[in-house]
Amino acid sequence: MARISIMSVIGSAVPAPLRKLGLLACWYLVRDGEAVSGPMTSLPAAQALASQLESTRWQA
Structure with a gap:
């Protein structure tokens, strides 16, 4: 199973509502x-969710 990565986008790539x-x-x-x-509004939030998903993946 592939690892989860965090991708950042800036400028016009950010969704219009954000x-x-x-x-x-x-x-x-x-x-x-x-x-x-x-889309997540902060890097710490993205890191926390990635960590949570990674740990859940290994428990399954």
């Missing part, structure tokens, strides 16, 4: 090039 809130960057969790989470 840009309207003034955010210029967001983060996604990806596995095998496919997004496994929606």
Whole structure:
């Protein structure tokens, strides 16, 4: 099973609703090039979710 990675996007790649809130960057969790989470508004939140998903994967 592939590892979860964190991908950041900036500028015009940030979804419009987040840009309207003034955010210029967001983060996604990806596995095998496919997004496994929606856009997250902070890197610590993305890291926490990635850690949670990784630990759940090994318990299954």
